[in-house]
Amino acid sequence: MKQNVKQKKQNYSVGNSTAVLTKPQKTDLVLWLSKGFKNVIKHWQLFAIMIPAILFYIFFMYRPMWGLQIAFKNFKIFAGIDKSPWVGFDHFVKFVESPYFWRNLKNTLLINFYGLIFGFPIPILLALMLNEVKHVRYKKLIQTLTYLPHFISIVVIAGIVVNFLSPSNGLINIMIEKLGGQKINFLVKPEYFRTIFISMNIWKEAGFNAIVYLAALSGIDPNLYEAAYVDGANKFKRILHVTIPGIMPTIIVLLVLKIGSMLSVGYEAIILLYQPATFETADVISTYVYRMGLENSRYDYAAAVGLFNAIVSVILVIFANKVSKKFSGTSLW
Amino acid sequence: MKKRLLTLLLALTLVVSATACGDKTAKQENKPAVEEKKDKPEEAKNDEKKEEEKKEDKAEATSTLASEKPLELSIFYFLHEPYKEDNAVMKKAAELTNVSLKGYISQSSSSNKEAFSLMAASGQLADIVCWDNNAIRELAQQGAFLALDELMEHAPHIKAFLDANPAIKNHVTAADGHIYTIPYIPDGDAAQGWYIRKDWLDKLGLKEPTNAQELHDVLLAFKEKDPNGNGKADEVPYFNRDGSPKTVFADFAQLWGAKEAWYAEDGKVKYGPYEPAYKEAYKNLADWYKEGLIDQEIYTRGRTARDVMLKENLGGMTHDWFASTSKYNSNEGMAEGFNFAVMLPPADVNGKSYERTVRSKLHWSGWGIAASNPDPVATMKYFDFFFTEEGRRLSNFGVEGETYTMVDGKPVFKDEILKNGDPVVNLRGFGCQMTIGVQQDFEYEKQLMNKDALAGVQQYVDKNVFGPQFPTLQYTEEENARMTELMTAIDTLKVETAQKWVLGSEEVESGYEGFKSAMEKFGIEEAIKIQQEAYDRYMKNLSK
Numbered sequence: 001m002k003q004n005v006k007q008k009k010q011n012y013s014v015g016n017s018t019a020v021l022t023k024p025q026k027t028d029l030v031l032w033l034s035k036g037f038k039n040v041i042k043h044w045q046l047f048a049i050m051i052p053a054i055l056f057y058i059f060f061m062y063r064p065m066w067g068l069q070i071a072f073k074n075f076k077i078f079a080g081i082d083k084s085p086w087v088g089f090d091h092f093v094k095f096v097e098s099p100y101f102w103r104n105l106k107n108t109l110l111i112n113f114y115g116l117i118f119g120f121p122i123p124i125l126l127a128l129m130l131n132e133v134k135h136v137r138y139k140k141l142i143q144t145l146t147y148l149p150h151f152i153s154i155v156v157i158a159g160i161v162v163n164f165l166s167p168s169n170g171l172i173n174i175m176i177e178k179l180g181g182q183k184i185n186f187l188v189k190p191e192y193f194r195t196i197f198i199s200m201n202i203w204k205e206a207g208f209n210a211i212v213y214l215a216a217l218s219g220i221d222p223n224l225y226e227a228a229y230v231d232g233a234n235k236f237k238r239i240l241h242v243t244i245p246g247i248m249p250t251i252i253v254l255l256v257l258k259i260g261s262m263l264s265v266g267y268e269a270i271i272l273l274y275q276p277a278t279f280e281t282a283d284v285i286s287t288y289v290y291r292m293g294l295e296n297s298r299y300d301y302a303a304a305v306g307l308f309n310a311i312v313s314v315i316l317v318i319f320a321n322k323v324s325k326k327f328s329g330t331s332l333w
Numbered sequence: 334m335k336k337r338l339l340t341l342l343l344a345l346t347l348v349v350s351a352t353a354c355g356d357k358t359a360k361q362e363n364k365p366a367v368e369e370k371k372d373k374p375e376e377a378k379n380d381e382k383k384e385e386e387k388k389e390d391k392a393e394a395t396s397t398l399a400s401e402k403p404l405e406l407s408i409f410y411f412l413h414e415p416y417k418e419d420n421a422v423m424k425k426a427a428e429l430t431n432v433s434l435k436g437y438i439s440q441s442s443s444s445n446k447e448a449f450s451l452m453a454a455s456g457q458l459a460d461i462v463c464w465d466n467n468a469i470r471e472l473a474q475q476g477a478f479l480a481l482d483e484l485m486e487h488a489p490h491i492k493a494f495l496d497a498n499p500a501i502k503n504h505v506t507a508a509d510g511h512i513y514t515i516p517y518i519p520d521g522d523a524a525q526g527w528y529i530r531k532d533w534l535d536k537l538g539l540k541e542p543t544n545a546q547e548l549h550d551v552l553l554a555f556k557e558k559d560p561n562g563n564g565k566a567d568e569v570p571y572f573n574r575d576g577s578p579k580t581v582f583a584d585f586a587q588l589w590g591a592k593e594a595w596y597a598e599d600g601k602v603k604y605g606p607y608e609p610a611y612k613e614a615y616k617n618l619a620d621w622y623k624e625g626l627i628d629q630e631i632y633t634r635g636r637t638a639r640d641v642m643l644k645e646n647l648g649g650m651t652h653d654w655f656a657s658t659s660k661y662n663s664n665e666g667m668a669e670g671f672n673f674a675v676m677l678p679p680a681d682v683n684g685k686s687y688e689r690t691v692r693s694k695l696h697w698s699g700w701g702i703a704a705s706n707p708d709p710v711a712t713m714k715y716f717d718f719f720f721t722e723e724g725r726r727l728s729n730f731g732v733e734g735e736t737y738t739m740v741d742g743k744p745v746f747k748d749e750i751l752k753n754g755d756p757v758v759n760l761r762g763f764g765c766q767m768t769i770g771v772q773q774d775f776e777y778e779k780q781l782m783n784k785d786a787l788a789g790v791q792q793y794v795d796k797n798v799f800g801p802q803f804p805t806l807q808y809t810e811e812e813n814a815r816m817t818e819l820m821t822a823i824d825t826l827k828v829e830t831a832q833k834w835v836l837g838s839e840e841v842e843s844g845y846e847g848f849k850s851a852m853e854k855f856g857i858e859e860a861i862k863i864q865q866e867a868y869d870r871y872m873k874n875l876s877k
Contacts, residue, residue: 077453078475099822099855167630187633188836275632276578276828277836283825292821 071307075300084300091304100288108284112262115198120258122206124251127213128239143214146207154204158272161200162187187273190280197273197282201266212254213247220246252330260317263309285309397721399430399714406712407437409452409459411445412698412768413761420764421732426724432715434461453477461712463700463769466505466514473513474810479702479709480511487710488717491515494772500804503874504695508807514699515716515770521778522799523790525690527584528658529650531674533560544680545588545617552626555649561668563646570649571621572628574638578828581631582618582835584652584689587800588681589614595803595864600872602864606827607849607857615834616841623837632832643673656778659786675789678798687800688793695805698768719771729774731765746780756781806867819860826851 040047066081071091073084095101126146133139149157164171165186173183186192220243228238267286274282289305292298317332325331410416416436427433437459442448449464458477462469469478485492495502495512505516534541534551537558542548552570554560561568575581583593591614592605605611621627628634628648634641642648643661646668651658661673680686702712718724730737730744737744750759760766766777779787793799808816830848833839 076475077450078456078472078477080456094818098818100825162633162635166633185629185633185836188832189838276825276832277632277838279825279829288821288825291825292817298817 068303068307070300071304073300075303077299087300091301092308095301095305095308098288098292100283103280104283104285104288107281108263108265108286110281111194111197111265111284114194115201116258116262118198119202119205120255122202123209124213124247126206127210127217127247128243130210130214131217131243132235132239143207143210147211148207149204150208152204154266154269155272157200157204158269161196161273165196188275188277190278190282193274193278193282197269200269200273213250216247216250217243248328249330252324252328253332256317256320256324256332259320260313262316263312397429397718397723399432399718400708400711402431404432404708404711405435406432406460406706406708406715408434408461408463408700409437409449410463410700410767410769411438411442411448415440415442415448417764420762421735422727422764422767424764425727425732426715426718429723430715430718432711458703458705460703460706461700462703463698463767465697466516466699467697469514469699469701470507473507473511473701474509477704478513479704479706480513481515481702481713481716482512484702484709484713485512487713488720490717490720491770494720498694499875501694503871504805505699506807506874508809508870514701516699517696517768517770518694518772519692519696520694520773521692521775521790523655523688523793524692525652525654526688526789526793527650527652527676527678528673529676530555530560530648531672532670533649536560541676542679543677543686544684545682548588548679549621549626552621552650553624556625560649561646567647568649569628569642569647570626571651572634572638572642572648573631573651574634574636574653576632576635576638578632578832579824582614582831584678585618585621586611586614587687587689588679589617590682591615597801597803597868602861602868604857604861604864606831607852607861612841612845615831619834619837619841622835627835643667643671646671655786655789656782659783659789662785663783675785675792677792677796686798688798689800691799691802693802696768700770716770719769725772725774728767728769728771729765729777731760731763736760736763736765743776746777751781804868804871806864806871808863808867812863812867816860816863819856819863822855823852823857823860826855 070081070084072086072088073081074087074090075081075084130139130143133142165173167173167183167185172186177183184192186196224242224246225238228242233241263285265284265286267284267290270282270284270287271290274287285305289302292301321331321333408416415438416434417440418434418436423434438448438452445464449468452458452462453468453472458472462478472478473480481488495505501516501518502512505512505514507513529541529551533555537554537560539551539554540547542551555568555570557566559566559568571585573581573584580593586593586605589610591608591610592603594605596603596605618627622629628638628642631638639648639651639653639658639661642651644667655675658673659675661667662671678686678688700716702709702716706712719728726744730746733739733744735747736750737746739745746756750756753759757766766773782790826848830839830844834841834844
């Protein structure tokens, strides 16, 4: 009986094309499997198409996971993975016990949290606004200009930021001075770091991220707008009741994915922008680990930290997915 | 719209300027990208003489043979770029020794660290690996490299050299007592020195400062008396392009007897920031910074600071490498009367005047023989060749007739090497000045330095202002892992606190006790103990 339930469940989750595969028949597993096998033969073309993708996952996603074991080993590069001795959870313990662990964790989470709060809605707003622009060429121009920064190397962007904020001849400080204010050395004040870092990221990525929403927007049925119009909805109401619900699934999916990467930050950008004086708010897990010893080729330790991040990320994604399913009905799986 | 375009343009200009500010790494500075033409070397072309010498070369060639039959070995070498096979120096060396080298890594590799890690992870090493002595030593513990001390009988010149230089021998001897690499040995004494705008001093009627107080007054005068004469107090009295918070104030700190790193006193290892002098130094530094004597952007200005400060006629004083800093005196487009002169180090609180940096004879790079090498004996003989006078000259000056000519028995670079672009780059094209296991010859660098730089170096050497250097210590594997852990936290604390003090966001007076106890909490005593043990081992080996 149990199996039957399972089959039914599968039947729901799998799309139409494979419905034949799971047609609930007898409860016998063997029979079900042989039925499945027959299906493979029957639809072998479809399965053949899948082979490259499956191979890709096996060789490039699952096989490298074998190397994850170095997180539990004292990895010696020349001896190789197999011959390196096991050390259990040593690397994890060292990582958690390092004096700055909590500060680094807090900074990592806060930077991501604020990044999410301020950075996530902006591409949506941008996409909504672009969607309302009727002049096609103007729209295209703005779109291009806003996503251009995405293609500039982060090193250059950080250079621009440093130049802009320079206390002696930076644009921002010159403006502050002209307006009668006092010059501020932004990059050495911990209280400004998150703002600078997050604004930089928004400037760099907002336009590019908006593309996904624009694509989703173009998928909304124009009839809905017409219907809303006929019903007397004004522009704002149409956005609120037609556009936003229309792209809600996209928003949720992207949000859940974003939450999954809560523990990873673009540490190159941080390394380029931070100063010891701003460590208080800027030093994150990855920058600390970088200083600790990626330079000394401590792969085992780095792997342990990476694994730690991955596990936390998975937990966060599952949690976010659950919440979203409960409250909005849309979810990743 | 217009605004958007304007922003875009602005951004583009910035992109260009930012990319133009290429970084020079400290390692490159070890061999300063040297400068302006020296006095024109006299063209003494005596063809007959050359012919004779060539014959002599041939006659000697038999004695330098490392292998009976021609032998081709692969080499991992990647300093500024991957090993180029058809360079003149190595071709000549192949002629003389019968051993030719083939590059092991792709020319398209972009990072040497990465290239080395990739090679090590593949388990297939090149026959000869020229890389970080420490990395080779580590892999040797896993059986990847041969112990060269066991092959020493085939290398009489190397043996003689190491015996004559115990410090270098000690530097390359691993904790297990074996030697795995033949190191690259830089030559010369002086590395960096103090520079001051002599013309500004003269203009304000000041003398070269000889101690901390005088230095303070001079910098203050630079700040307030408008030596560049543009009517604005825009001078930056002291700047430094080494923005690294770990070392940027190391030169100043020693004026109050403080050190930024490890040092030894009467056989006892001490950590500079953990000593009381550190507090005194940073109290003063914080004051100086507040008074505007120190560049307000010293941490963020970056590697171009020297260029900008000098060309814009703003900077008054710095501490930097001799060869490249003296160059500005002969640059075009500098301010009227510009004279950036070498100054002796001001005396510290105890009246002692010394320079922190010195050209270390101990370099990180060297070459070793992989366990898979088909003919270790021939390879060792080949290594030995570079310790003969001929081999050393070949590596330093290149091939006679191509890169240099002999004048009065001394090699003198040809004009086209010195005058077309960057001489160091030119020489590298020929395969000179590779950081293989060879002894550098300072004579080479002298020929590339201008008058001012040479005089500066000479002044420092004559007065022998070089302070004692702390050796590179050898750790066991556990010690090494523990040190990395401890020092990452301690260094983080140190740079963070020191910078807060200088920038004034924390008072030195009230913050010092907390800083000290935090260091204790992070295990500074344990780190000192490890250092002390490694240091004792080092000293014991040295006296052997």
